[in-house]
Amino acid sequence: MREMKWLIILCLCCSSFCFSQSLQIEHYGANPSMELSELWKLQIVGATASDLQNIWLKAEVKRGSNMVYEATTETIPLSQGLNLVDQFKIQIASQHFSEMELEPYVSSTGRLPTWQYSACVKVFQKQVELKTLCIEIRSDNYSPPMLIYPFNGQELSNTTPVLSWLAPVPNTIDGIDYTVKLVEQHEGQTAQEALLRNPLRMQAQEVPLTSMPYPSDALLLEVGKTYAWQVEAFVGSTNIGRTEVWSFKVVEVSEQLKRQIRNQDYVELTTQMASNPVAVIQKLNVKFVESGSRSKFGIAVFNESGEEVRGRLSALKNSSGDNYHSIDFSKLRGIRHKALYTVVFTNTETGQRYKLSLQYLDPDQL
Numbered sequence: 178m179r180e181m182k183w184l185i186i187l188c189l190c191c192s193s194f195c196f197s198q199s200l201q202i203e204h205y206g207a208n209p210s211m212e213l214s215e216l217w218k219l220q221i222v223g224a225t226a227s228d229l230q231n232i233w234l235k236a237e238v239k240r241g242s243n244m245v246y247e248a249t250t251e252t253i254p255l256s257q258g259l260n261l262v263d264q265f266k267i268q269i270a271s272q273h274f275s276e277m278e279l280e281p282y283v284s285s286t287g288r289l290p291t292w293q294y295s296a297c298v299k300v301f302q303k304q305v306e307l308k309t310l311c312i313e314i315r316s317d318n319y320s321p322p323m324l325i326y327p328f329n330g331q332e333l334s335n336t337t338p339v340l341s342w343l344a345p346v347p348n349t350i351d352g353i354d355y356t357v358k359l360v361e362q363h364e365g366q367t368a369q370e371a372l373l374r375n376p377l378r379m380q381a382q383e384v385p386l387t388s389m390p391y392p393s394d395a396l397l398l399e400v401g402k403t404y405a406w407q408v409e410a411f412v413g414s415t416n417i418g419r420t421e422v423w424s425f426k427v428v429e430v431s432e433q434l435k436r437q438i439r440n441q442d443y444v445e446l447t448t449q450m451a452s453n454p455v456a457v458i459q460k461l462n463v464k465f466v467e468s469g470s471r472s473k474f475g476i477a478v479f480n481e482s483g484e485e486v487r488g489r490l491s492a493l494k495n496s497s498g499d500n501y502h503s504i505d506f507s508k509l510r511g512i513r514h515k516a517l518y519t520v521v522f523t524n525t526e527t528g529q530r531y532k533l534s535l536q537y538l539d540p541d542q543l
Contacts, residue, residue, distance in 0.1 A: 214263070
């Protein structure tokens with residue numbers, strides 16, 4: 178009788194083992210991954226349709242030893258032969274986040290907050306676990322938002338300027354909003370010190386766009402005073418990046434008109450550009466030093482309201498060493514004489530950005 182019992186157990190084990198071996202299951206997503214969705218990318222191969230029935234998945238994501246995310250799927254419809262599973266071919270049956278703010282963040286960005294995570298997906302057939310596949314998720318910060326206008330160190334006569342900035346990169350995030358802070362900067366203070374120590378003169382929260390007029394209900398800006406400001410980006414309650422702290426000074430119009438037009442020398446693109454605008458007559462001459470073999474930078478131009486100026490500007494193609502380019506801004510539609518603009522150069526592969534402030538001068542109106 179005992180021998181018969183062991184024989185039955187052995188047969189069941191062999192049957193389960195042979196059954197699981199009839200399926201080929203591999204992960205084909207990126208490892209390490211930036212996106213949580215990469216976890217669901219499985220390649221499942223079955224010789225017959227019956228081998229592929231009642232398959233479902235369970236995902237577990239840990240930060241260190243702490244579980245931050247768990248999810249199970251409904252049964253996945255699979256057919257004989259090769260099946261490529263991804264986030265669009267599954268239906269989540271249940272999921273749990275360890276922290277309440279994680280769910281809206283993941284839903285909007287597709288990522289977990291910045292950290293390194295260990296993630297595993299278990300493949301089940303009914304209640305039998307067939308295989309466990311694990312990957313590493315390295316969730317990095319988005320490139321933070323970038324201030325556009327007023328330029329850092331700029332003198333302007335407008336006491337109700339439009340404050341403008343660029344969205345984080347990538348800027349395809351849903352549900353993003355911004356908090357804008359502004360304080361008075363006293364003599365002897367840096368802009369960073371002012372923002373940390375001085376009382377808020379203006380704060381706007383849940384701003385949905387990347388520009389805003391200075392609020393009419395905030396304390397007025399005064400001529401002769403300097404102000405520091407910063408923008409933070411949020412998805413829900415999760416901060417996804419903040420800009421540098423810039424400052425500007427409100428001056429009389431007569432002082433602003435004393436500014437001299439700068440020459441047309443080549444401006445070298447660096448991460449630390451000059452704070453004051455460069456005056457250009459129709460064309461901007463730029464120098465780019467490429468340390469690698471080559472690169473390509475797209476060009477976008479924004480007005481004082483943060484709106485992109487439309488028109489065709491050819492990308493800058495750089496080879497190793499010094500590269501010189503002349504950019505004709507007269508090709509842009511609606512560009513205005515003596516108006517201020519921000520030019521953003523973006524590496525098409527890495528997303529690295531350089532930013533330059535300029536005042537455009539129409540040669541026909543000089």
